[in-house]
Amino acid sequence: MNILMFTNTYRPIVGGVSESVQRLKTRLQTEGHQVLVVAPKLEGQPRHEPDVIRVAAVQHFNGSDFSLPVPIPGQLYEAIEAFEPDIVHSHHPFLLGDTAARAAETYGLPLIFTHHTLYEHYTHYVPGSSPRMQRFAVALSTEYTKLCDAVIAPSDSVRELLLQRGANEAIHVVPSGVDTRRFSRGDGRWLRRRLGLDREAFVVGHVGRLAREKNLPFLAEAVTRLLITAPKAHFLIVGDGDARLAMHEAAASAGVADRFHFTGKLHDQALIDAYHAMDVFAFASHSETQGMVLVEAMAAGLPVVAIEAPGVREVVESGENGYLLVGNDAQALASALHNLEDKDHRDLLREGALKTARAFDEGCCAARCIEVYRRAIAAGGPISHADQDAWERVRGRLGAEWQLLRHRGRVLRSVFQDEPMRGLIERSDEPEEPEAFRK
Known part of the structure; x- marks a missing residue:
């Protein structure tokens, strides 16, 4: 299986998401799968990374250890097409997460999202952090799940929390694995x-x-x-x-x-x-x-x-x-x-x-992740682009932008539902997808 992953944090960043993505990638490759990771450029990154594509990023965003990816999707499509992915796995609901959604929609691939983080606890890294910003973080991640074919939660607690928030119900609990044998020595x-x-x-x-x-x-x-x-x-x-x-x-x-x-x-x-x-x-x-x-x-x-x-x-x-x-x-x-x-x-x-x-051994966790992939592939992606001619590619990209536009509209309605601006952004029904974007 060819697995295309998108993550906003990766080596040399030290943290739970970065470590989780690296360990999953390594374990899947050990099991014989091909994995290509799209991640931001970072100071101190390894010089040779044959299975990683780096995109431009603003370093040390707001004084933190994190970078702010500035993805240019057009530069990625050639590498993605050469890789011929079977599935897209997003590890964030924004920035490169948006690029993951574009890639999945463009090529008619299933999109999987791992909800690694309770983002509302991290809004202090954003200028102007406030209760509204926390609502935005919750809405952004919750609505992103609705762009996906399946969602991975690291624990039952997170699964229940997502369901309470009205997320996509296709949630599978798959913890981030650890090489327990290595840590025992x-x-x-x-x-x-x-x-x-x-x-x-x-x-x-x-x-x-x-x-x-x-x-x-x-x-x-x-x-x-x-x-x-x-x-x-x-x-x-x-x-x-x-x-x-x-x-x-x-x-x-x-x-x-x-x-x-x-x-x-x-x-x-x-x-x-x-x-x-x-x-x-x-x-x-x-x-x-x-x-x-x-x-x-x-x-x-x-x-x-x-x-x-x-x-x-x-x-x-x-x-x-x-x-x-x-x-x-x-x-x-x-x-x-x-x-x-x-x-x-x-x-x-x-x-x-x-x-x-x-x-929580990584072998068991990787096997459960592969099962999520297989079920999503068997069910089929959101669109089928079997005939990948030029028009199909253009229509796929336009469809991806349309889906992201609707996603952002739902996020804004959630954020401002108790605000005076609500009437300016809320509509009784979401606009339908234009006929030209449909298969």
Whole structure:
């Protein structure tokens, strides 16, 4: 099968979506499928990427680590036609997600969309963030699902949320996979030695972007409370971002800054070894659709203490592989971590963590993704362009623009449904597709 993927984030960006796309691509290729990824140009990207097409992008959008792709669809069609895709898989509902919809409509291919992110938690990266912008983010992703033949949700929680929002009902739950065998093989002793931590130290760990939406000031407060009462406890933080300063200040104000250890970004075996330098994993984000780092931590044999949130509740089970807590209660989180200072207690939860991780192995997840592809192909795409002459191509592209125009109209109606402008943009019925665009 030839699979064409579109993503706004890709290597060298470190983050859940970027890692998920890379891992899925690699696993599908291992299984014998051909994958072509369309991604933005980024500083530090690999020089040789035979299976990746890069498009122009604005770097460090609004001061973030993200780029803003500026796709020029016309430049992509030659490469797409040479690849001869069987299906299009979009990993975002905007920017290159729009280009994915154009490609699928133009060539009469099924369009699959993975709803990786709760976008309303990320509007602070956009100038003028407001409740209206959050409504826009929800409407944009929800309405995008209606352009697709099938939608992939990383967890049951996200599937239920999408259905509540009125999304396309053809939703399949397929978690982002993890190479559990690889993450089970690590040696954290070198990192402990580098940080001056002995074997008796109790190391609480966290991995991820140190970003505002990850609820990290709260996590720092909770771990600080633990460190005040547990002199052998340390906090190992892997990753980087704007929240690092706030975390350090919380530790400094409590007099435990010397036991907060920031490693910066780690990759490959160094990242796996960092997990194995930890005794327990702490997580407080409310914005996850799955929390891939939770599975990575469990594959390394770590119990997890996390705050209940969509996606997280499908991974963490209190008393089995860690503790799942309700709400931002810093003392409750500190107490749960303190309970796991006992090694015998950790060992009991370790077996549950390893068992949970096996259910998220990337081989199983890739097989489920392929099944979604096959069903969509069997059902047929939105249009059939079996005779790809010049007129068919033009009609397909015009049809794609028409579908995107209708999509944006539905988004605007959702955003302004309670606003004075509603009457200017709302119509009793959507305009019908022009006859010339139809097959």
